Amino acid sequence: MLGDNNTAFAINGQQLVAFDVNSGAALWSWQPPQGHTVALLAASTGGGVVAADAGFDSNNTYGEQIVSFDAAGNPTYDSSMGPGVNGLDYWAFGEYLGATNVFQQIMSALPFQVPLTPSPRPGSNPSGNRGPNVARISTFIPVGQIDDRNPEQVTVSQFEATFKQDVPGIDLFSDHINGQDTSERFQKQIDDGSWNAMAFIGHSVFTTTPSGIISVGICFSDVCLEKQPAPGEPGYTNQPPGLTPSYGNLGWVTVPPPFGTKTRIVFIASCYASDNLRRWFAISNSTKGRVLIMSNNDQNGTGLLAAADAWRRIAKDLVNGLNVQTALANVNNDPHYKNDLNLQFIPTGDTSLCLHGSCGP
Helix, strand or coil: CECCCCEEEEECCCCEEEEECCCCCEEEEECCCCCCEEEEEEEECCCEEEEEEEEECCCCCEEEEEEEECCCCCEEEECCCCCCCEEEEEEECCEEEEEECCEEEEEECCCCCCCCCCCCCCCCCCCCCCCCCCCEEEEEECCCECCCCCCCCCEHHHHHHHHHHHCCCEEEEEECCCCCCCHHHHHHHHCCCCCCEEEEECCEEEEEECCEEEEEEEECCCEEEECCCCCCCCCCCCCCCCCEECCCCCEEEECCCCCCCCCCEEEEECCCCCHHHHHCCCCCCCCCCCEEEEECCCCCCCCHHHHHHHHHHHHHHHHCCECHHHHHHHHHCCHHHHHHCCCCEEEEECCCCCCCCCCEC
16 A cells, blocks of 8 residues: 555554555554554555554454554554444545444544555545545536636636646536536535545625625525525524525525535635635634635626636646645735736635645645
8 A cells, every 4th residue: 555755554464564665665563452453544644544453452342443653653543433343444534434233334533634646545546446546626617608707708618628637637527518517416525525625616696785795605507505694694684685696597495504514625616705605614714624715705796717717726736736725825826816806715724735645835
């Protein structure tokens, strides 16, 4: 199993060894407690690895415990799952497939990032097919033309071709052309921890408040998902809100906040971005392992073509090894976005995140 920094990992059941793939020299080794065995689960970014320590505890209960090792081989046990868990298989973003009392289920533990190496886990990618663990990026563009106000209209197909040329990996597009730009599909994917990054570039639902226009939802080909402001949130009123889609006339579906956001990096570009909408994604500035990026609230609206091009640039930087903070700075400091378009992208959460195992400066 191959991790970051040319480090590979091997086991024989009784011992875990990390070694340099170029020289073959052992870097460190670890043995579980007497009578226990060790199994590999996945490599972690920075040259570490996560394994399972299997054996009987002091109550004579058989189970597996997660053990995380840093690049120097220092172990840290994670007791999130409790006793009696066995058959652990890592899935994504701190979730495992495991069994207790014969029943198999998805179980959660401390999240970590898996490096983008050819074989970062025993089953390699989340599909278990031993293919490379390439970047998985999903982009929703539920519009016909990416910017109907722009005289140089760009079709989704044209943008998709440019994006895939610049951003290698598994790039999934959900749009009008393939009929997959639905609200149901978006909700399922954002709660799927196997995606590295996800983007929505489209129209919003908005309402007028004393402080200006704010978005309270986003629109798909089938319906608009709406989050009405709750008491204490910007735009809250005890009167029925006057809601307007920024484009088209679609029905409404109210989705109770928040989304169960498990996708690592989420990018939302729509008109009149608001703190109300940010709260929908259950990511705050103290959140670790996830980040939400939203366009600023320009009261003149957000140009979707410019936002789509910014997402292409951000995704390209991420795939090339830069972290979110640096990728955003490269776009936000560009005079074209900053001065000409008054378009900025505001992060909430962990901006140290990257797609590659080693984040560049």
